Amino acid sequence: MHFELGEEVRVFDGYDDDRGHYEQRGDDLDSTVQEIAGQYFGFQDDLLDAIVEQDDCWPPDGDEPFLDRNFNYTPRPISVASYYERWEALREELRTRRRYFSAEASSFFSEIFSDIELLVAHSEGREESVVKNCAPGFEIYRGRLCNSDSVAGAIVASPFKEVGPPPSEVARSGRMNAEGISVLYASSDLHTCVAELRPSIGSRVAVITLVTTKQLRLVDFRALESSRKPGAISYFQDDFSEILERSAFIRGLHRVISTPVIPGREHEYLVTQLMAEYLGHVRKPAFDGIIFESVQKRGGANIVLFRGASDFPVSYRDNSVSFYSVSAMQYTHTKEAYFEKSDGSILFHFEGYDDLEW
Template identity: 35%
Template sequence: MDDQDAVVCYGCVGDEYLKALIKNEGASAKCFYCKKKRKAITIELLSDWVADAMWSFFENTSVWERGDELNFHVAEMLGCDDTDDALVGDVCGELVTCSHWDIRQGGEARFEEFGLYMPRQLRPIEAERKWQDFRTGIMHKSRFFNQSGKQFLEWLFGSIDSFRNLRTSDLNEDAVVRTLKASDCRELFRARECKSLDDARVIAINPAEKLAAPPKEKARAGRMNPEGVPVFYGAFDRKTCVAELRPAIGGSVISGQFRLTRDLRVLDFQRLEDAYEHAPLSLFDPECRLKMERRRFLRTFHQKIKSPVLPNQEHEYLTTQVIAEYLSTQHTPRFDGVIFSSAQNSGGLNIVLFAHVISMESAGEVLRPPHDPNKPTRGIEYVPETLVRHKIKEVDYKFDDEGHTGNDVDPFGQYPDHDDDWDW
């Protein structure tokens, strides 16, 4: 290839960020590959950019199952469909070539021609730091009017609508942000502990009111609400609903079924564990590392949300309370509720519906047919004759045994040694 022709235009690469970079940094010239005259850069400069990205995000490996050859990664990086593409070959040639002058000076090629490369282990250090700053800020500095806290949540949930479990086109089937349709009649359950027969009789007389979310005057602080803000805590099955109350052996619990009266928009934290953001990442983007960390951090967020809080440690709820308040009042469009796994019943799912869904005051704003928009109604209602009384006979404890040395646990121990699921 003639050096004076060794230029590539923005049209010959598929990575959108790289296209914009070439347009901004390049000069008008005839492209060596497509022969069109438009903004272009030298192969040497492009190779330098690729080398920087390779050093930042990849490492050598001798394990075939984990690594791929250089041309595979370069093709992916440039957005080329074929590893045999001429541009890919020329860039790889620059990366593995070392001039005679460099060799005499003790230099060597930047990469091995037949080497194998794999993604580096990336732990979301900066994302975790942001999370810890957020928790410290709202717990020990300022919860109300906490601008930095709001900025963190905007950064964290900014593109949450694009996260899905699988790479499909069915947005609701695999989406993290789901629409629960009233027409599907999904069963929801809510329970209350009964300390006496009188408690059970009171609930049985008016279950629609007594099993529903408490009025604001009686709403106690919980995982997703501060004191005085009522929300609906429920589950998708009775066993989970009962387990979440942590009733004592010999006690009684009454549960009832509820149904939605309108479609609701909810954030499913369980799906978030295995979700991918479909917006592609560019390794040429200076913010790429932080964006990768954010994606990885979000996939661990479910564990932070569902973790049980021990008695007398209820102040730990402050973090999730602020998150719920942000999702229900500040995020656009706002959420009607959240779904997360039960910490008390393995495999069970909890659902929390926010205040504006269960309130008569705001119901008219978000009604869906067939309800009369002039007639206020809540977003959820009790299903008559569905009461069940549960007598608690035993409690099953499950635990993991691990040796204890007194040393602090690695705060990043939850992350695997290597990333094999990057979603570029």
């Protein structure tokens, strides 16, 4: 059942009404049936009578009817908790029990990304695919901190070797790769590239421009937030709730993978590392990389390219190496919680979460 009885709420009529009265939220049975069916029938009254008669209710035994013309109904809220629970369980399995050939990981990612090519995002009245096809010649930026003259000299002598993708033997663990697995982290623009290095004041940064050398298929996680599969779904589908829950989880996946990880908790990367391996090597057809929003610069984008059979599909743009000195930084903050003291207890209010009493 995709609807439930509307909640009874107290309503006050003006300032002089200190008692109020109760009203039920939602739409009446007639309107609810029209919403489900998607149309109005000329025999609507007969249809409603037939629906009410189908209610398996026997008042002499104390049963209360669910279907009644005098009741209002609201859609049942969907919950993506089961998907987040599976995400957390998978992370725990990867951290403490097994890392490779996880049956749960294969099942989970196959379900989530089964039809990602069909998803479209809505932006400014337009529809665009979640999968981006980037033509050869697409420019991206890659940077490196260089706080010594010797490092700067090595970069000038060999920019691509020193600032380009790291060889496997020195590849450190990151958001989208395990230690020893080389992926190319880059940015969509110069300013994002510098910000992603998280330099301190006075640091020197070297940035190079890379150019893609072939057609690439990238999953744009930014577009997932407003994505949906074309075509209507019906309340009469057996998997109606499952479709809505999966869609809601997919739309929130961008926030999950782009959230900063606190130093010392790098194990939080385990699931995103496995996800990247799935998208780049296990899934058929595989993808060449992903795009997600930068948390260091608003409006900027990070691009991660997976290594191909031989190397990365990029080349160095001649004479593109530049050096920058960091002279200032700007920080913004968001109030996460506030608290109230009442009757000896403390009630914490967290943005986006349920209140917690302490």
